[in-house]
Amino acid sequence: MSRIEGVMKALKEQNRKALIPYITAGDPHPDVTVDLMHTLVSAGADIIELGVPFSDPMADGPVIQLACERSLKHGTSLRQVIGMVKEFRKQDDKTPVVLMGYLNPMEAMGYETFAEAAADSGVDGILTVDLPPEEADDVAPLFTSRNLDAIFLLAPTTIDERIRAIAEHSSGYVYYVSFKGVTGAAKINVDEVAAKVAHIHEMTALPVGVGFGIRDAETAAAVGRVSDGVIVGSVLVDTIARNQADTEELKRALTDLLHPMREALDSLAS
Amino acid sequence: MSVKLTEEMLSALPDARGHFGAYGGRFVSETLMDSLMILEKEYLQMKNDPEFQAKFDKDLADYVGRPSPLYFAERLTRETGGAQIWLKREDLNHTGAHKVNNTIGQALLASFLGKKRIIAETGAGQHGVATATVCARLGLECHVFMGAEDVQRQSLNVYRMKLLGAQVHAVQSGTRTLKDAMNDAMRDWVSHVDDTFYIIGTVAGPHPYPLLVRDFQSVIGRETRRQALEKTGKLPDALVACVGGGSNAIGMFYPFLGDENVEMYGVEAGGLGIETGQHAAPLCAGRPGVLHGNRTYLMEDENGQIAGTHSVSAGLDYPGVGPEHAWLKDIGRANYVSVTDNEALDGFRMLTRVEGIMPALETAHAVAYGVKKAAEMDKDQMLVINISGRGDKDIHTIAQLDGIEI
Numbered sequence: 284m285s286r287i288e289g290v291m292k293a294l295k296e297q298n299r300k301a302l303i304p305y306i307t308a309g310d311p312h313p314d315v316t317v318d319l320m321h322t323l324v325s326a327g328a329d330i331i332e333l334g335v336p337f338s339d340p341m342a343d344g345p346v347i348q349l350a351c352e353r354s355l356k357h358g359t360s361l362r363q364v365i366g367m368v369k370e371f372r373k374q375d376d377k378t379p380v381v382l383m384g385y386l387n388p389m390e391a392m393g394y395e396t397f398a399e400a401a402a403d404s405g406v407d408g409i410l411t412v413d414l415p416p417e418e419a420d421d422v423a424p425l426f427t428s429r430n431l432d433a434i435f436l437l438a439p440t441t442i443d444e445r446i447r448a449i450a451e452h453s454s455g456y457v458y459y460v461s462f463k464g465v466t467g468a469a470k471i472n473v474d475e476v477a478a479k480v481a482h483i484h485e486m487t488a489l490p491v492g493v494g495f496g497i498r499d500a501e502t503a504a505a506v507g508r509v510s511d512g513v514i515v516g517s518v519l520v521d522t523i524a525r526n527q528a529d530t531e532e533l534k535r536a537l538t539d540l541l542h543p544m545r546e547a548l549d550s551l552a553s
Numbered sequence: 554m555s556v557k558l559t560e561e562m563l564s565a566l567p568d569a570r571g572h573f574g575a576y577g578g579r580f581v582s583e584t585l586m587d588s589l590m591i592l593e594k595e596y597l598q599m600k601n602d603p604e605f606q607a608k609f610d611k612d613l614a615d616y617v618g619r620p621s622p623l624y625f626a627e628r629l630t631r632e633t634g635g636a637q638i639w640l641k642r643e644d645l646n647h648t649g650a651h652k653v654n655n656t657i658g659q660a661l662l663a664s665f666l667g668k669k670r671i672i673a674e675t676g677a678g679q680h681g682v683a684t685a686t687v688c689a690r691l692g693l694e695c696h697v698f699m700g701a702e703d704v705q706r707q708s709l710n711v712y713r714m715k716l717l718g719a720q721v722h723a724v725q726s727g728t729r730t731l732k733d734a735m736n737d738a739m740r741d742w743v744s745h746v747d748d749t750f751y752i753i754g755t756v757a758g759p760h761p762y763p764l765l766v767r768d769f770q771s772v773i774g775r776e777t778r779r780q781a782l783e784k785t786g787k788l789p790d791a792l793v794a795c796v797g798g799g800s801n802a803i804g805m806f807y808p809f810l811g812d813e814n815v816e817m818y819g820v821e822a823g824g825l826g827i828e829t830g831q832h833a834a835p836l837c838a839g840r841p842g843v844l845h846g847n848r849t850y851l852m853e854d855e856n857g858q859i860a861g862t863h864s865v866s867a868g869l870d871y872p873g874v875g876p877e878h879a880w881l882k883d884i885g886r887a888n889y890v891s892v893t894d895n896e897a898l899d900g901f902r903m904l905t906r907v908e909g910i911m912p913a914l915e916t917a918h919a920v921a922y923g924v925k926k927a928a929e930m931d932k933d934q935m936l937v938i939n940i941s942g943r944g945d946k947d948i949h950t951i952a953q954l955d956g957i958e959i
Contacts, residue, residue, distance in 0.1 A: 338858040339732060339844060341739045342582040348726055360856040386580060386843045391857025413580045413843065417570060438584035440746060445586065463584055464744040 286379040286407045287432050287455035290329055291490045291511065300548045301456075301512025302327050302503070303492055304519055304541055305383065307334035307350035308367055309359030311527040317370045318530065319523075319537065324378050326538040327545025332410065332514060335364050335384030342412045344467035346517040349524060361388040361397065365404045372405035381408035381434060381455075389422075398425040408432035408455045416452040423452060436460055437483060437491075439475070450487035458514065459483060461495045461506070467517030471496030477509035499540075500547035507548045515544065556886045557813045566877070571760020571847075574883060576876035579759040581846045584743045593761040595666060600768065605661065612657045613772060616690070617647045619654075621773075623780035623937070629907050629924070636790065636930035638923060639937045641777050643801065644912065650942030651773060651801040652683035656752055658769035660687040663750035670694045670749045674738040676703055676731035676797065677868030677915060678710025679942055680754030685719035695719040698738040700730040703867045710946050728861045731797075731871045735845050755798025756875035759846030763875050770804025777937055778808050785935060791816040793923040794939040795915050796836065796889065797869035799878045801941035806887060807877075816888065819878060820922040822864035823891035833862035835874050836882050836889035844872070849879045865894035865950065866914035868942075896921040898954065901944065913942035914950065 284292070294301055304323045308316050320331055336354035340347060361384075368380050382401065389397045389411065401409065409426050416423070416435055423433045432455030437446060439462060450457060459480060462470040480491050493506045494514030503513045522540055526533035571577045571593075579589060599605040613619040621642045630638045643651040656673075663671060671693045675681030681697040688695035697714055701723040704711050714721050727733035735758075742751045756766040774792075781789050792809060794802035796819040809815045824832030832838065835850040842851040844859060852860040852872040864870040881887040892900070897914060900921030905911045912920055916939075923938035930936060944951075952959045 339727065339736050341736050341845070342743065344740070345726070352727075355858060358856075362856075387851070387853065387859070388857035390842050390848075391853060391855065412582050413846070415579065415581070415583060415586055418578050418580055436583040438582070438586075440584050440587040442587060449583075460582075460584060463746050465740045468744065 285430055285432050285455060287330060290379055291456060294329060298552045300507040300510070300551060301329040301490070301492060302541070302545055302548055303330045303332055303512055303514040304328050305332040305334055305514060305516035306519055306523065307336055307347060307354050308364040309336055309354030309357055310350040310520070310523055311353055313357050313359050313363060315530050316367050319534065320371050321374065322534045322537055323541060324375060326541035328378065328541065329512070330379045330381060332381045332383045333364065333368065335361055335382055335388055337385040337388060340385060342465060344465040344517065346467040346521050346524070350520045361392050362400070365400050365406065368406050369404035379407040380405065381410055382406055383410040384412065386411050386414050394422050394425050398429050398431060402429035402431055406431060408434050410434040410458060412436065416449050419452065427454065434458055439463055439479060443486065446483055446486050450489055453489055456490040456492045456512065457483070457487065459491050459493045459510070461493050464495070466495055469496060469498070471502060473505045473509070476506060480510045500543040503544040504547040504551060507551055513548070515541070556884055558810050558886060560811060563810055567760060567764055571764065573877045573880035575841065576848050576879040577760060577763055578848050579846060580843050580848065581759045582743065584746060588746050589759055589761065596662060596761055596765050599662065599665065609658055609661060613654065617653050617657065618645065619772065620776045620780070621645050623777055623784060626908050629904065632907055633924050633927045635927040635932065636934040636936045638927050639789070639935060640910070641773060641805065641937055641939045643773060644910070644916070644940045644943035648683045648686050649945065650679040650683065650913065651770060651804060652680045652754055653686065654772055654804070655754065655766050655769040655800060656680070656683040656687045659752040659765065660691055660693070663693070663752070664691060666750065668748060668750035670745060671752055672696045672698065672738050672741050672749055673752045673754060674698045674731065674734040675754060676734065676870060677866065677913070678703070678707040678714065678946060679868060681719070681721070682710050682713050682717070684752050685714040685717035688719065689717045696722060696741065698722045698724055698734040698741065700724050700728070700734045702729040703731065706950060707867055707946060709949065730862070731867070732859065754800065756800040756803045756877065757798045757845060757847055757849065757873055763847065763877055766800050767803045767807055767877060770800050771807045773801065773804035773939065774806060774808035777805060781935070781937070787935070788812055788815055789937045790930065790934040791818060791926060791936040793818045793820060793919050793926060793936065795820045795869060795919040795941060796874060796878060797822070797833070797871050797915060798873070799875040801939050803875055803877055805939045810886060817886070818922060818926060819887055819889045820918045821889060821891040822866060822869035822918060823893040824863040826893055827891055831863040832891065833864040833870050833872065834891040835872060836878060837891045841879065847876045849873050849876045865897060866918070868913070868915040869918065890922055892918050892921045900924065901951065910940065911944035912940055913944050914947045916941045
């Protein structure tokens, strides 16, 4: 059983929902990323999605675009990001880490080299925004053979036939993109999400995490009620942008944001 | 080198998933997959629909002004002292470049799909103008994304688009050029996917765009082939076209791919020189990667981050290239070369002074290489340069380089 599967299973048994924060590795500085990851865990994260910065993040809104720019200013490479996970693992061997990013940095590193290094360093899952399952035939087996979960996206526009096919290619969880848009937009409609997630649940036994548009305890609880977990990105990254100068202050701000979401999600269980 | 491509091989490309050998494909976020698959299905149906084809042909004839002439550049040939140089005059099209061939086709598709809102990316502004033009004609809402740097260096085209009723969005992210305009157009598309049709201007992007842009632009090569036979009784020995994304080049090359004796030269932007790294020549100096929905040759650093590009011409200032070109390079069917900014400027001046034809700075790259190539060829040989666009839009840039304020 993969680390992600284990965490998801335990949460389900406790009737709890997964809280999955996203930050971009190397933002605001490569030296603080591991520290921030531990902070996220202390504040209640079940799984961490660690963004691999890319020069052309086509699916992201301005907040994460700027995070990529800040990170790349320090030359953050995919190898370094994997190194950060290795460092993180020295103190935390429980919290799953998913690398989330775009295909080209992996292609440049070489898929086999990448998969090997990621697995060796304690990475648990790979989510590649611009890699639909149709193009993953050569790549995905390199991940799954090393016990790395391949996590694919589902969208409001995904038709049933594709939902089934994508779920078949996925392991760990599937990531449902809550609205048609880029990260950080405020367009979420909880009723629509509820209907679609229920529909997805009919087609797969995999847990469904919902991302895009979750910005506070209230939206986290609303989405948590109808899914297996919530993914929180832009609001955290925006907090990083506003507290770049002072790491301690930044850690407090991230905790203040994430902890109420944890409480709101856990209050659903009772 | 001669590579024999049979009819059968050519009609099998791209394959069902949009691949040209190792290149092409559909690398986009999930939200766009459904739209791309619907577009592919509809297009493949319409491609064989005589009514659609008749409408497309009629628009090209009556609105664009096709066929464009194949002109024998007698004086340029004499000055060069080599092969006969012929010019395919895409600069004479309505809106002044080849881009309109494709926007006519895609706008027809958009109408058929019932989409009322059109978006487009543009570099030099020619595709933006061509898109704004067809939108004005069809009464469609038009949004054009253009890098903030290009908005400045192509201000004439920005104003033309506004006059045509388009909204021009200056893109401030990244390097503020064509690639960033394409990123923002993709972001807009994903946010308005229900009512919006994205008219991609070059022969890149996710499948089926490289296929449909190639098909719509192939009118260039089909006409050239017929005109060459009519006027000279033979096919050209060499074709030359500039390559940014590569839409005018693929349009010229594609109908000749099966003619193994016709050599092809795609001319990339060498900028300040390939050795300086300040260029936009992924086929000459890049390597395969994935960007903007397709696998192709890219300019990137060792970590897979897309590199900044440089070219005097905004339309060639792009780090990628159409996947079919990547494939043609690998199999050796077409040759890809580069000329520098300065050589292109010389090409611009030469064609202007010797033939009275002012080419776009993009096109000037093809002119510069074409003249060089013709000089190495025999006098009884024939070389065709695709004059993909006219140079009015670049007058400010040229004047600035000459230190003149206008």
